[in-house]
Amino acid sequence: MNIDTSRDYACKLDEADELSGYREKFFNADPAMIYMDGNSLGKLPLRTVDRVEQIVKEEWGTQLIRSWGINWYQAPIAVGEKIAQLVGAAPGQVAVSDSTTINLYKLAMSALMLRPERKKIITDTLNFPSDLYMLQGCSHVLGGKHQIQMLEPADGLRINTQVVLDAIDEDTALVTLSHVVFKSGYMYDAKTITEYAHQKGALVLWDLSHAVGAVPVELDAWGADFAAGCTYKYLNGGPGAPAFLYVRRDLQDQALSPIWGWFGERAPFSFELDYQPAQGIQRFLCGTPPVISVLAMEQGVDLILEVGMDRLRKKSILLTSYMIDLFDAILAPMGFTLGTPREVEQRGSHVSIRHPDGYRINRALIEEMNVIPDFREPDNIRLGLTPMYTSFVDVWESINRIQRVVTEKRHLRFPETRQAVT
Ligand SMILES: Cc1ncc(COP(=O)(O)O)c(C=O)c1O
Numbered sequence: 542m543n544i545d546t547s548r549d550y551a552c553k554l555d556e557a558d559e560l561s562g563y564r565e566k567f568f569n570a571d572p573a574m575i576y577m578d579g580n581s582l583g584k585l586p587l588r589t590v591d592r593v594e595q596i597v598k599e600e601w602g603t604q605l606i607r608s609w610g611i612n613w614y615q616a617p618i619a620v621g622e623k624i625a626q627l628v629g630a631a632p633g634q635v636a637v638s639d640s641t642t643i644n645l646y647k648l649a650m651s652a653l654m655l656r657p658e659r660k661k662i663i664t665d666t667l668n669f670p671s672d673l674y675m676l677q678g679c680s681h682v683l684g685g686k687h688q689i690q691m692l693e694p695a696d697g698l699r700i701n702t703q704v705v706l707d708a709i710d711e712d713t714a715l716v717t718l719s720h721v722v723f724k725s726g727y728m729y730d731a732k733t734i735t736e737y738a739h740q741k742g743a744l745v746l747w748d749l750s751h752a753v754g755a756v757p758v759e760l761d762a763w764g765a766d767f768a769a770g771c772t773y774k775y776l777n778g779g780p781g782a783p784a785f786l787y788v789r790r791d792l793q794d795q796a797l798s799p800i801w802g803w804f805g806e807r808a809p810f811s812f813e814l815d816y817q818p819a820q821g822i823q824r825f826l827c828g829t830p831p832v833i834s835v836l837a838m839e840q841g842v843d844l845i846l847e848v849g850m851d852r853l854r855k856k857s858i859l860l861t862s863y864m865i866d867l868f869d870a871i872l873a874p875m876g877f878t879l880g881t882p883r884e885v886e887q888r889g890s891h892v893s894i895r896h897p898d899g900y901r902i903n904r905a906l907i908e909e910m911n912v913i914p915d916f917r918e919p920d921n922i923r924l925g926l927t928p929m930y931t932s933f934v935d936v937w938e939s940i941n942r943i944q945r946v947v948t949e950k951r952h953l954r955f956p957e958t959r960q961a962v963t
Pocket residue numbers: 640641642643669671672719723748750751771784
């Protein structure tokens with residue numbers, strides 16, 4: 542292969558990068574650090590620092606309870622409308638609330654209640670475990686009559702679309718998958734799967750946690766029924782920032798949340814004793830939103846909207862392709878294997894590389910090389926490429942520092958025993 546593996550070439554790619562200026566819009570305490578985990582926790586936008594100070598001092602400190610009537614009460618819907626623009630949803634279908642897991646639960650239960658006579662739930666073993674636990678919880682609550690079918694990847698990385706289609710039949714109530722899967726970064730053909738599920742009368746719930754802000758998402762065009770996703774990854778919303786959910790407009794009158802709380806009620810401040818669901822997406826809210834987090838997260842969303850998904854996707858493809866080229870040239874000969882699909886249309890914005898000693902290599906990278914990726918069992922080092930702030934030199938440095946760790950046997954100094962957070 543004729544790839545230029547020099548650092549100079551990476552510098553040239555950075556010079557040609559029209560998004561390079563966005564790197565300066567993020568807090569950067571250590572310019573020498575190579576941050577490769579924006580797919581897990583996005584960096585802190587500088588504007589968020591100022592906004593949080595303003596929320597705390599002015600909206601909470603000065604305005605106190607009056608802020609609810611100014612901008613707080615509307616925030617879950619208002620910020621949801623901004624996220625809607627990133628997931629191809631017309632207004633009135635997206636709200637911010639709770640965690641992704643809770644939203645998935647609300648939506649999966651809602652779907653299962655809409656298909657009471659059907660018993661099958663289709664998902665896969667590539668899905669995030671919390672999604673699978675959530676489904677098991679739904680089945681438990683509904684009396685254990687559902688069968689959860691977890692499709693298995695033949696190559697450990699991906700499941701062909703046809704395999705998913707073949708699993709869907711007239712007894713399928715719900716198909717639920719991650720659009721971009723958390724370990725390999727494989728991206729499903731969401732439109733084909735959604736359309737086929739509908740032909741069979743099933744509903745579809747997409748987990749967009751690794752997709753939103755990373756790849757183009759077109760919920761309305763796919764015909765998706767439900768979706769939810771994290772905001773603390775590519776949206777740079779902050780640790781534990783509340784998640785979002787989507788319910789297709791024409792399902793909203795029939796679909797009910799399984800958690801009936803006052804923020805999802807028709808008139809919360811009339812304090813009626815009997816629950817009447819609000820019209821529209823608001824019925825999927827439940828309790829008081831974490832206002833500071835919602836408004837802090839909004840800043841990250843604004844930045845993504847400013848850049849636009851087309852430009853982000855274009856750069857993301859350049860970054861992941863460049864990383865795979867360097868991987869092939871430098872790491873593959875050292876016993877690493879690629880844990881991410883090579884086909885551009887099948888991958889999101891992170892690259893997983895696999896090595897039997899992946900855990901210890903990951904630790905050496907963090908503790909000795911100032912590179913921060915993360916590790917996912919059994920052997921995946923995940924390298925998140927966040928087009929807004931990852932540079933081509935970051936990619937070059939990551940691959941070369943990984944090479945150094947192994948050549949200098951630095952990883953052997955670390956124990957196999959896993960730390961609590963990997
Ligand atoms: C794909 C996916 N789904 C769901 C979750 C769970 O999100 P939360 O912890 O906000 O419920 C995560 C968390 O990383 C995730 O990556």
